[in-house]
Amino acid sequence: MNNNFQITEDLLWDYADGFLSSEEKHQVEAFLGQHPEWQQRLQAIRGEQQALFNVPMEKPRADFADRVMASWATEMVHNHAKNKAKGRDWIIIAIAAVFGLFILTPIVVMVVAALQSSAPEVSNQITSVDWGTLATTPVVQYASYLGLTFLTLRFAEKWFTQRSVSLKATV
Amino acid sequence: MAATLSDETLIQQAVQGRQSAYAMLVKRYEQYVFTLALRFVKNREDAHEVAQDSFMRAFRYLPDFRGDAKFTTWLYKIVFSTSLNHLRKNNPDILSLDDDDKPIKLKDPGTPDASYGMELGDRSASLQRAINLLSPDDAGIITLFYLYEQSLDEICQIMGLTMSNAKTKLCRARQRLKVILDEKFSSEVKEWI
Structure with a gap:
């Protein structure tokens, strides 16, 4: 053993806490073998260490877990609503785009047609159509497409909403 | 049995959206989190607030927990930073908890x-x-x-x-x-x- 070896209280704590290298450990153990009074001190340190291990934990209030879960549930509902709103955004944008397309296209078609043909011919066509012919006119067809698209998008939105609700219900 | 479920299993279930798994994690660690928060902020009312915030942050970032460290180490790190934020909020002069x-x-x-x-x-x-x-x-x-x-x-x-x-x-x-x-x-x- 190194004759200059000096034991200290902190070194004993480091020994008890397992911080020493194997060489330092051997030095301490050799010293303790020759100095029973320091062995007793080590025992005392181990006792205090045990007391530190056994310090009781603090108890939160009884409804703490319930409060955390209530906050978490609120946050989840908030997030769900946010996601739902995000999901609706693209549906609304799609409806607006389709709607715009159906409004603009006939106008463009009519303007182009008006430029290419004479006005009286157009007027004669409109006044002479029966119900069967009317159903085949571009305006009625566009209106049908618009209605159909709107219904399809509404169905898609309902389906997505229903799916996310049933996913949440399985949690 | 539910009580014997490991942290890893509970985390997995929680990430999948099972609320009961979150509740079990809170029950399992509420005393640890509260005690540590109390050690930092020194006031039971504030410790409740910090502990609750810590759990909320942990749940928010749970999908990012990859298991590189122990769950408890990750959770205590959140408690530590939440406590530090709380102390800084109440005393803007605090930069660290160091008093060496x-x-x-x-x-x-x-x-x-x-x-x-x-x-x-x-x-x-x-x-x-x-x-x-x-x-x-x-x-x-x-x-x-x-x-x-x-x-x-x-x-x-x-x-x-x-x-x-x-x-x-x-x-x-x-x-x-x-x-x-x-x-x-x-x-x-x-x-x-």
Whole structure:
């Protein structure tokens, strides 16, 4: 053993806490073998260490877990609503785009047609159509497409909403 | 059985959206989180707030937990940063919990003596009160190392310290604890060096 070896209280704590290298450990153990009074001190340190291990934990209030879960549930509902709103955004944008397309296209078609043909011919066509012919006119067809698209998008939105609700219900 | 589910299983279930798994994680760790928060913020009302915020943050970031560290180490790191934020909010001058500049007035240890006359329960209660009188980082490091049995390496991850810094801090915290026990609980603690 190194004759200059000096034991200290902190070194004993480091020994008890397992911080020493194997060489330092051997030095301490050799010293303790020759100095029973320091062995007793080590025992005392181990006792205090045990007391530190056994310090009781603090108890939160009884409804703490319930409060955390209530906050978490609120946050989840908030997030769900946010996601739902995000999901609706693209549906609304799609409806607006389709709607715009159906409004603009006939106008463009009519303007182009008006430029290419004479006005009286157009007027004669409109006044002479029966119900069967009317159903085949571009305006009625566009209106049908618009209605159909709107219904399809509404169905898609309902389906997505229903799916996310049933996913949440399985949690 | 639900009570025997591992942390990993509960985390997996929680990430999949199972609310009961979150609830079990809260129940399992509420005392640990609350005790650590109390050690840092020193006030039960604030500790409740910090503990609740810590759980909320943990749940929010749970999908990002990859299991590189122990769940408890990850959770305590959140408690530590939430406590620090809370203390900074109430006192903007606080930059860290470090108080290593404070002098430690250690009693001369004298001749070693192994006699200590207190029951373990009494000593633990005195220790608990003494720990609560320590500064936040001292109380935190003592709690993490002895009560929660976190390794020095894990403490470094939680408190953002280097290994040597953590070791020095732990040593100083223990010394300050001795001083407090000596000064405030000397009648109860007959033997603490």
